[in-house]
Amino acid sequence: MARSPRSAVKKPRLRALPGRSTPAPSSEPEPDDEALLACARDVLEAEANAILGVTTRLGAPFLKAVRLVRACAGQVIVTGMGKAGHIGQKLSATLASTGIRSVFLHPAEAVHGDLGRVARGDVILALSNSGSTEELLRLMPAFKRMATPVIALTGDAQSPLAKGSDVVLDIGRIAEACPMGMVPTASTAALHALGDALTMAVMRSRPFGTDDYALLHPGGKLGRSVQRVFELMRTGPANPLVRDIAPLSEVVGVMTKTPGRPGAACVVDRRGRLVGIFTDGDLRRRVEQGLTDFAIPVRDIMGKQPRCVTPDTLVIAATAQMRELRVDQLPVVDVEGRAVGLLDVQDLLAAKFV
Incomplete structure (x- = not known):
């Protein structure tokens, strides 16, 4: 059988990564500039509404959390997985910057020895929108044995994390500001804001002035702003x-x-x-x-x-x-x-x- 002659110009081929299929080209037209701006505005509005929604949920549990953190004799251990974990790292840094001893504990590393960073006298801040993060739940029995109170920041007050915690700060069920409704956006914004609210309330309830702040911020613009x-x-x-x-x-x-x-x-x-x-x-x-x-x-x-x-x-x-x-x-x-x-x-x- 005779072979057909090869074309002088070869068509480019998309090389698939191992274990992945090559995405098919989209037939949908690219959105125009106004559509992109509208999308951005929708995201900001959704996140702002999510944060405002948390204000209506503040009450006795929040006050109990403030008192637990204020009276903490050890460290405030902040933990969370994935995007909530990133929010937790920022929360821990904010606590430390206001004179509250704090470290971030990665849940996956904790079950392989980093749990040794936790001791009696510590307080746990556990962040999980779903409240069913497996890595966090595996730590709960250890926290109980160590008698370290757990404050859960979650979007599900009936979740396993919430039921096993001493205090529950519930942000409520929040629809994500994502076209697919999946990417953590509005929920993480609410967790972020709630963590800041908790930190500022603790700061307000204990002696901490500009001199203390200057001591912890010797460098950069912040340090210069309070230098004497x-x-x-x-x-x-x-x-x-x-x-x-x-x-x-x-x-x-x-x-x-x-x-x-x-x-x-x-x-x-x-x-x-x-x-x-x-x-x-x-x-x-x-x-x-x-x-x-x-x-x-x-x-x-x-x-x-x-x-x-x-x-x-x-x-x-x-x-x-x-x-x-x-x-x-x-x-x-x-x-x-x-x-x-x-x-x-x-x-x-x-x-x-x-």
């Missing part, structure tokens, strides 16, 4: 102090020899209280005017009643004040008016405040 002047100000040998009766020559010497060359000197009385400031700019202006008497007492030529800040002032507030005054240094005084430090623009630059 005492963390950046120059003190000790780096704080240029001169007496008000000192001659200008001595003041210039102090400004020159002080570590870091701050370009200013804080002028104090005999009790160490701030009475003025003298800067490089003041010196340049005198020289330009031909005033070169370096024996003159600094109290006669200093800037009097200088603007200053306290050690507890927020650095961002002090930075704004320096911008407004167009100065490069701000004296730092204590409650008695003593000059205890100097805030210099060089240090603000290094800390990325300017």
